[in-house]
Amino acid sequence: MITKILSGNSRLKTDQLFEQLTVQEQEALLGPGVTHVYKKGEMLFRDGGIPTGIYYIRSGVVKKFKTTAKGGEQIFYLCGEGELIGYHALLGEELYSDSAATIIDSQITFIPKDDFVKVLRSSATLSNALLKALGHEFSLFINSITNLRTKSVRERLAFNLLLLDMKFNSSKQSDIASDIQLSRTDLANLVGTAKETLVRQLQEFKREGIIDKTDKTIRIVDRKRIIKEANLLGLNQKKSRSNIP
Amino acid sequence: MITKILSGNSRLKTDQLFEQLTVQEQEALLGPGVTHVYKKGEMLFRDGGIPTGIYYIRSGVVKKFKTTAKGGEQIFYLCGEGELIGYHALLGEELYSDSAATIIDSQITFIPKDDFVKVLRSSATLSNALLKALGHEFSLFINSITNLRTKSVRERLAFNLLLLDMKFNSSKQSDIASDIQLSRTDLANLVGTAKETLVRQLQEFKREGIIDKTDKTIRIVDRKRIIKEANLLGLNQKKSRSNIP
DNA sequence: CGGACAATTGAAGCCGGTCAAAACTGGTGG
DNA sequence: CCACCAGTTTTGACCGGCTTCAATTGTCCG
Secondary structure (H helix, E strand, O other): OHHHHHOOOOOOHHHHHHHHOOHHHHHHHHOOOEEEEEOOOOEEEOOOOOOOEEEEEEEOOEEEEEEOOOOOEEEEEEEOOOOEEOHHHHHHOOOOOOEEEEOOOEEEEEEEHHHHHHHHHHOHHHHHHHHHHHHHHHHHHHHHHHHHHHOOHHHHHHHHHHHHHHHHOOOOOOOOOOEEEOOHHHHHHHHOOOHHHHHHHHHHHHHOOOEEEOOOEEEEOOHHHHHHHHOOOOOOOOOOOOOOO | OHHHHOOOOOOOHHHHHHHHOOHHHHHHHHOOOEEEEEOOOOEEEOOOOOOOEEEEEEEOOEEEEEEOOOOOEEEEEEEOOOOEEOHHHHHHOOOOOOEEEEOOOEEEEEEEHHHHHHHHHHOHHHHHHHHHHHHHHHHHHHHHHHHHHHOOHHHHHHHHHHHHHHHHOOOOOOOOOOEEEOOHHHHHHHHOOOHHHHHHHHHHHHHOOOEEEOOOEEEEOOHHHHHHHHOOOOOOOOOOOOOOO
16 A cells, blocks of 8 residues: 555656657647646636636646635645646536646646547547546545545645655655645645644654755655654554553 | 535436446446345455456445544445446556445446456447546545535534435435435444444434434434535534624 | 735634443344 | 343543634745
């Protein structure tokens, strides 16, 4: 399980959807597309909106999230370079069930629905790649739900820091070097906790020498420890209240 | 959103995967299959196992869940009559990321991997039906995650009771008649809480006249109230601590 | 240099988890 | 038909992890 999640691949599996296509197919998709530069914080689409196409991230980072009526934001995925987004609603033939917005300045190509469908119809490769990607995403969601239900904030934070590090640190020079840029609020919404709780937990990790952090940067110092803290096996031995008087 | 989730269709969308296929395709799938009778509580497959085919539920109910190392069980979906299970891992080309077991005595057909793949290759319909189903499942997971993060046990319980009622009560005679059979433990694991907490919340609903229950049966008495309690809009007005002294 | 926003720290209290034990159920055999 | 056991449901008590509210510090820019 651990090996599965943290397997050495520099890129995670879901990222590979687009890469699996032939060059011809990639061009057929991107050809009709319109590339646009998004500033940090711009919305790509909104929960409840009508899907009119999909998006290809040439550079940048996009968060997928859902907003609650009270203004809260639940982030459940971060998309990076080379990933496609927005195809779920299109495939499911329904309205967007989530929103997407850039976290940093990004360059993104919009692929109109018709063009996407055309390639989809003519290419078994795309169809299969999508099935594979969606099948895989399923296991990610399972894990995500299980984590939310059974893990503490500390464990979830450690886990997310690991994922962020693996996904967004191309600088593979050293196990120890890794920087993560993400506002406290975003990180809290990704981990699924209040930002105050998040901050306190970060402090604690720093005090324990597991991470280092400046105002906007988090760096994993002790990789082994943070893997241990993430407790991927779920063996968490709750300090039992058994003082046996 | 509410209308979307609770739309009048007697069956929920995901159930319809198999139904979308032509009769020929259905037969091509089930033809080579082997039907087997499972007693309540039997496992179909286990987290970490190698997928060798998919399952079609002729009758009965199957829970999809994940076990934690400590023995806990996280249920995230209940499959009913006419549904397919186990295709995610096959499509994603990986090991099962979840387990499946019957909740009541069930009649289930096993479709070997090769036969499934054969039909998948030759039929654009199945391929498209799968894409649609998976795309839709995505939105269910989003909702599930959001619910876990932002809703109280009371709200989640109300929501799940509604879903159970809609999905497993073919007896459409009356809005009020509805029986749900599920052990307290299973229900707790479905809602995502401890069974003691669940029991207390059930008591409370009963005391408030929203539901009725005997030892193993739960019946929704006041449908409007329970919809309200589920708080599908997320407008939960937390009793603000503002006593303004 | 102030104004806005993000990050941090402090304090209080509730929700829900855990442990423990009682009440209830159904099934079994004497 | 009753006594008994095993499993499930229910009730009680406790308390700790998180959320929430509030206030302070830090930081980036115009």
